[in-house]
Amino acid sequence: MDFEEEALLLLLLIRRRRRRKNRKLWVHTILETRNYNGEFNHLFLELRRDEEKFFNYFRMSITSFDELCNILKEKIKREDTIMRKSIPPEERLAVTLRYLATGQTFMDLQYSFRIAATTIGGIVKDVCKNIWMYMKDMCIAPLTxxxxxxxxxxxxxxxxxxxxxxxxxxxxxxxxxxxxxxxxxxxxxxxxxxxxxxxxxxxxxxxxxxxxxxxxxxxxxxxxxxxxxxxxxxxxxxxxxxxxxxxxxxxxxxxxxxxxxxxxxxxxxxxxxxxxxxxxxxxxxxxxxxxxxxxxxxxxxxxxxxxxxxxxxxxxxxxxxxxxxxxxxxxxxxxxxxxxxxxxxxxxxxxxxxxxxxxxxxxxxxxxxxxxxxxxxxxxxxxxxxxxxxxx
Incomplete structure (x- = not known):
C-alpha cells in the first residue's frame, strides 16, 4: 500500500468518525414525546366528541373513519420491536388523512404529530397504496x-x-x-x-x-x-x-x-x-x-x-x-x-x-x-x- 492509499484511507476513517460524533441523538427529544404531546394522542379523543369538528379535521365522519380503519387495520399495522413500539393503525391513517386534507408537508406534520418526516412519508405511501389496492373495487366498482x-x-x-x-x-x-x-x-x-x-x-x-x-x-x-x-x-x-x-x-x-x-x-x-x-x-x-x-x-x-x-x-x-x-x-x-x-x-x-x-x-x-x-x-x-x- 503506497502513501496515497494510506492517506485516502485515513481521510475516510476521520470522516466516518466525525459523522458518528456529530450524531448526538438517535431520536430527537421533540419526537420522543409523541405518546404524550403528539397531535393524535392529544386531540383525537377530543375530536371524537364533536362530529362536526371531526369531519372538518379528517374530511369524513366518525363512522366513516372507523369503518375505513377496520378495513385497512390488518394491512397497515406494524409489529412492535425490542427497540420501540410501532405506530398504531389508527394513527397511521390519521396522519395520512391529515396530509391529504391540509396539503401540509411531511416536515410540517413532523412537529404536530411528533413523528419523523421520513417516517411520515413512509406511512403515507403505505396507506395510500393499501387504500387503492383493497378499496378500489368497493368504491370504484366495475359497472354493470x-x-x-x-x-x-x-x-x-x-x-x-x-x-x-x-x-x-x-x-x-x-x-x-x-x-x-x-x-x-x-x-x-x-x-x-x-x-x-x-x-x-x-x-x-x-x-x-x-x-x-x-x-x-x-x-x-x-x-x-x-x-x-x-x-x-x-x-x-x-x-x-x-x-x-x-x-x-x-x-x-x-x-x-x-x-x-x-x-x-x-x-x-x-x-x-x-x-x-x-x-x-x-x-x-x-x-x-x-x-x-x-x-x-x-x-x-x-x-x-x-x-x-x-x-x-x-x-x-x-x-x-x-x-x-x-x-x-x-x-x-x-x-x-x-x-x-x-x-x-x-x-x-x-x-x-x-x-x-x-x-x-x-x-x-x-x-x-x-x-x-x-x-x-x-x-x-x-x-x-x-x-x-x-x-x-
Missing part, C-alpha cells in the same frame, strides 16, 4: 348494465341529457419537476404535471380513473390509450343497447360527453367547433356543457376536500400516482357515506379544460349524424328547455 342505466337516468333527471353514460375530462395535477424528465411532464399551462383522466356520474362520483400520464399529452390521446377505452371498443363494458331519445325517433347509441379536446366517436360526443354557429348548434353546445359540467364540479369537490392538490406534489412520480389514486377512492368513499358539504365546492372549479384541438379526428358522416340527431332533439318540442334560448 343496471348501474349504467342508473347513470343514464341520473343525467336525464339532473341535466336533461338522454343516453348519457358519464362526463369525461382530464385534470392536471401539479408536481415538482421529476429528475431527468426533460419536458415530458411540462404542460401547455407552463407547469409540470401528471394527468388524472376521469369519468363521473351525475352524483359527482368517479366511475373510471386513469392516473400518471405525462402532462404534455392531450386528453384525447390519454383516453384512447386507456384500458377503459379499449374495453369500450371491444364492447366489454356492459353498456345497454342503443335506444331512441324521442318518440318515433331513430335509435341512437349511449354516449359519454367531453370537451373540444376529444374526438367525435360512436360513444363520445364533443361540442361543435367554430364561431358564429347557427342556433341549433349553439343550443346543442349549451346542453352538452350542462352534462359535461359534472366532471368539472367533481374535480372541484375533489381538490377542495383533499387540499394536497392545491400545491405541487413534492414527491417522486410513483408516489404522486399513489396519492392521487388513494384520493380518488376516498372521494367516492366519503361521497357514498357522508355526501358532500357546500364548503367543499365554493372555492371555485379547477382550470382543467383543454383548449387545444390538436390531433382531433372530426368523425365520419355516421358520427356527425348522431350528433345532429341529438341537436335536433334539443330544439324539438319534446326535448327543449324553456330557458335554453336565454343561455346561448
Amino acid at each position: 348494465e343496471d348501474r349504467w342505466k342508473e347513470i343514464i337516468n341520473g343525467f336525464m333527471k339532473t341535466a336533461q341529457f338522454p343516453n348519457c353514460l358519464g362526463a369525461v375530462d382530464g385534470k392536471h395535477i401539479r408536481i415538482i419537476k421529476p429528475v431527468q424528465s426533460g419536458s415530458a411532464y411540462y404542460n401547455y399551462k407552463n407547469y409540470f404535471s401528471i394527468i388524472l383522466m376521469a369519468v363521473c356520474d351525475s352524483n359527482y362520483m368517479y366511475t373510471f380513473v386513469d392516473v400518471g400520464s405525462y402532462g404534455r399529452h392531450a386528453d384525447s390521446t390519454i383516453f384512447e390509450e386507456s384500458t377503459f377505452y379499449k374495453r369500450l371498443l371491444e364492447k366489454k363494458l356492459n353498456i345497454p343497447a342503443p335506444s331512441s331519445i324521442s318518440r318515433n325517433g331513430p335509435v341512437l347509441p349511449n354516449v359519454f360527453v367531453g370537451d373540444e379536446a376529444f374526438s367525435l366517436q360512436e360513444n363520445l360526443l364533443r361540442p361543435y367547433g367554430g364561431k358564429n354557429l347557427p342556433e341549433q348548434k349553439r343550443v346543442f353546445n349549451y346542453r352538452l356543457s350542462r352534462a359535461r359540467r359534472f366532471i368539472e364540479c367533481t374535480f372541484g369537490i375533489f381538490a377542495n376536500k383533499w387540499r394536497i392538490f392545491h400545491r405541487p406534489l413534492n414527491v417522486d412520480v410513483e408516489f404522486a400516482v399513489d396519492i392521487i389514486k388513494a384520493a380518488c377512492v376516498l372521494h367516492n368513499y366519503v361521497k357514498q357515506r357522508d355526501g358532500h358539504k357546500f364548503e367543499d365546492t365554493f372555492e371555485g372549479l379547477p382550470n382543467s379544460i383543454i383548449e387545444t384541438t390538436q390531433n382531433i379526428r372530426r368523425g365520419g358522416p355516421m358520427l356527425t349524424t348522431v350528433r345532429e340527431e341529438f341537436a335536433n332533439y334539443f330544439v324539438s318540442e319534446e326535448g327543449k328547455l324553456d330557458w335554453q334560448w336565454n343561455m346561448i
Whole structure:
C-alpha cells in the first residue's frame, strides 16, 4: 500500500468518525414525546366528541373513519420491536388523512404529530397504496348494465341529457419537476404535471380513473390509450343497447360527453367547433356543457376536500400516482357515506379544460349524424328547455 492509499484511507476513517460524533441523538427529544404531546394522542379523543369538528379535521365522519380503519387495520399495522413500539393503525391513517386534507408537508406534520418526516412519508405511501389496492373495487366498482342505466337516468333527471353514460375530462395535477424528465411532464399551462383522466356520474362520483400520464399529452390521446377505452371498443363494458331519445325517433347509441379536446366517436360526443354557429348548434353546445359540467364540479369537490392538490406534489412520480389514486377512492368513499358539504365546492372549479384541438379526428358522416340527431332533439318540442334560448 503506497502513501496515497494510506492517506485516502485515513481521510475516510476521520470522516466516518466525525459523522458518528456529530450524531448526538438517535431520536430527537421533540419526537420522543409523541405518546404524550403528539397531535393524535392529544386531540383525537377530543375530536371524537364533536362530529362536526371531526369531519372538518379528517374530511369524513366518525363512522366513516372507523369503518375505513377496520378495513385497512390488518394491512397497515406494524409489529412492535425490542427497540420501540410501532405506530398504531389508527394513527397511521390519521396522519395520512391529515396530509391529504391540509396539503401540509411531511416536515410540517413532523412537529404536530411528533413523528419523523421520513417516517411520515413512509406511512403515507403505505396507506395510500393499501387504500387503492383493497378499496378500489368497493368504491370504484366495475359497472354493470343496471348501474349504467342508473347513470343514464341520473343525467336525464339532473341535466336533461338522454343516453348519457358519464362526463369525461382530464385534470392536471401539479408536481415538482421529476429528475431527468426533460419536458415530458411540462404542460401547455407552463407547469409540470401528471394527468388524472376521469369519468363521473351525475352524483359527482368517479366511475373510471386513469392516473400518471405525462402532462404534455392531450386528453384525447390519454383516453384512447386507456384500458377503459379499449374495453369500450371491444364492447366489454356492459353498456345497454342503443335506444331512441324521442318518440318515433331513430335509435341512437349511449354516449359519454367531453370537451373540444376529444374526438367525435360512436360513444363520445364533443361540442361543435367554430364561431358564429347557427342556433341549433349553439343550443346543442349549451346542453352538452350542462352534462359535461359534472366532471368539472367533481374535480372541484375533489381538490377542495383533499387540499394536497392545491400545491405541487413534492414527491417522486410513483408516489404522486399513489396519492392521487388513494384520493380518488376516498372521494367516492366519503361521497357514498357522508355526501358532500357546500364548503367543499365554493372555492371555485379547477382550470382543467383543454383548449387545444390538436390531433382531433372530426368523425365520419355516421358520427356527425348522431350528433345532429341529438341537436335536433334539443330544439324539438319534446326535448327543449324553456330557458335554453336565454343561455346561448
